[in-house]
Amino acid sequence: MTTTERSEFVYVTYIRTTVERLWEALTNPEETVVYWYGMRSTPEQKAGGAWSLVSRDGQVMDSGEVLEFDAPNRLVLRWRNEWKEEYKAEGYTRCSMDLEPFGETVKLTVRHWMEGDGTQFIGAVSNGWPQILSNLKSWLETGEIILMRYK
Numbered sequence: 001m002t003t004t005e006r007s008e009f010v011y012v013t014y015i016r017t018t019v020e021r022l023w024e025a026l027t028n029p030e031e032t033v034v035y036w037y038g039m040r041s042t043p044e045q046k047a048g049g050a051w052s053l054v055s056r057d058g059q060v061m062d063s064g065e066v067l068e069f070d071a072p073n074r075l076v077l078r079w080r081n082e083w084k085e086e087y088k089a090e091g092y093t094r095c096s097m098d099l100e101p102f103g104e105t106v107k108l109t110v111r112h113w114m115e116g117d118g119t120q121f122i123g124a125v126s127n128g129w130p131q132i133l134s135n136l137k138s139w140l141e142t143g144e145i146i147l148m149r150y151k
Contacts, residue, residue: 022140064080086120090114098111
């Protein structure tokens with residue numbers, strides 16, 4: 001019997017907003033720039049479309065493909081880092097974002113994974129996602145972000 005190793009990061013948060021408002025914040029490039037340290041996430045609004053994360057100066061930081069686009073419930077991306085050679089060499093990851101109404105909040109579950117044990121890139125996103133999602137939550141609930149990009 002063969003088992004496949006998998007590196008995975010999962011983050012769950014509850015945001016006081018609507019599913020539609022959270023979806024807009026996750027999929028609109030003009031909104032991602034606010035809480036994602038000036039980066040624009042540009043998913044084509046359909047399965048099979050292109051996706052990229054672009055810095056303020058136009059550098060493509062990450063890229064891939066939209067695997068699922070089920071507005072406003074689920075977004076799944078095929079994702080590869082483009083700016084750091086050791087991460088890029090690890091290949092493609094998958095990232096899912098699931099939105100579920102939960103009372104007066106929305107439960108957001110972000111899952112980022114790839115085959116292989118102990119990948120460097122999954123280790124890196126395990127540090128990055130909590131910062132980005134904390135900014136997203138704060139921005140939607142208060143209108144302000146709480147974390148600036150560290151140097």
